[in-house]
Amino acid sequence: MEDKMKEILNFLGVPEIKEYEKYLGLPAIMGKIKKESLNFIKERVWAKLQGWKEKILSQSGKEILLKAVVQAIPTFAMSCFKLPVGLCKEIEMQIRKFWWGECGGQSKIHWKSWEVLCQLKLEGGMGFKYLVRFNEAMLAKQVWKLQTEQTSLLYKVYNTKYFPTSSMFEAKSKKGSFAWQSILKARHVIEKGMLWRVSDGSKIWVFHDNWIPECFPTKAPHTQDIEDDLNVCSLIDQTTNEWNEQMIDQKIAPFMAHRIKAIPLCRTA
Incomplete structure (x- = not known):
């Protein structure tokens, strides 16, 4: 050894x-x-x-x-x-x-x-x-780096060890080094202000993720008649790459449906 x-x-x-x-x-x-x-x-x-x-x-x-x-x-x-x-x-x-x-x-x-x-x-x-909040802000920068700078050495090390099959925000392991535990405690800072930009919608959950701009809440309220979460891609007509307005009206509450229809779809990832 x-x-x-x-x-x-x-x-x-x-x-x-x-x-x-x-x-x-x-x-x-x-x-x-x-x-x-x-x-x-x-x-x-x-x-x-x-x-x-x-x-x-x-x-x-x-x-x-x-x-x-x-x-x-x-x-x-x-x-x-x-x-x-x-x-x-x-x-x-x-x-x-x-x-x-x-x-x-x-x-x-x-x-x-x-x-x-x-x-x-x-x-x-x-x-x-205010040092406690400043500490969280500094660690939140590390969270953002792990989410966006996937060619960095920092990402490669933590990704391999703690979230090899998921993203930083889906990492489940709370065990590990003190540095990793510290970073996990700052995820909520980024999550509060993070908003998905809709491309094909395959990675965005309708009722779980924040993805609706200029609106509060930024996620669609869950309705009782829909037990499981949906991908945003299920609300998009894949042949025209436009919102499936009929599907949106069926799945989403009316006060939120018009907000979703107003979101411009990004045709590139």
Whole structure:
């Protein structure tokens, strides 16, 4: 086994990473207690804030430093792992204390809640990042890459291991690496805003998928007289490549049928 490992390392030209070591700044192996494995992020934030603590900074200066430097520290880790909520809250607490300042070793009054400070400036906030949601957004980018960039190495590795016969959104396996589990927790972010564009309709489910634009809900409501889901292709006349209006009126509720008939069919995939 040892010889085989050395042979692979020599072939790939990469070093062997021990359990206690880091690769690209992240733990090579995650322990059972994820917060302990990722606690170094909070320590880096604390060290950065301590270095600024004694300097005289205006609120504008604090804002720039917090947004451009401190809140950028966990970005790479957040694009790979779902950070524990408790860890995100502790980092935000450090940022809040620095923002409002201290006097005699005691924190000053926090005049606004963190939720307000995270709102856009147009809405009365300061535009700070709400780390839990930002973490989900960073992982959602990985979900989108796995769905759209099928020639990438990332897709080839995960596709082979976790969803070899389906798409990213149909993957059932919740076991696997911490990175994979983290990505799965962000699928809902993409699913909420994702909308199918109708081509031949063979891969779109009428009552399950989001595919009807400028409408809410974006999927057709399920009717009681139809037990199983249908493919959108069943609503298209395959000889003319036009909507089968009679079939639509039979299967779809009237208030939604006219929306579907207005969707232009794409003649190319």
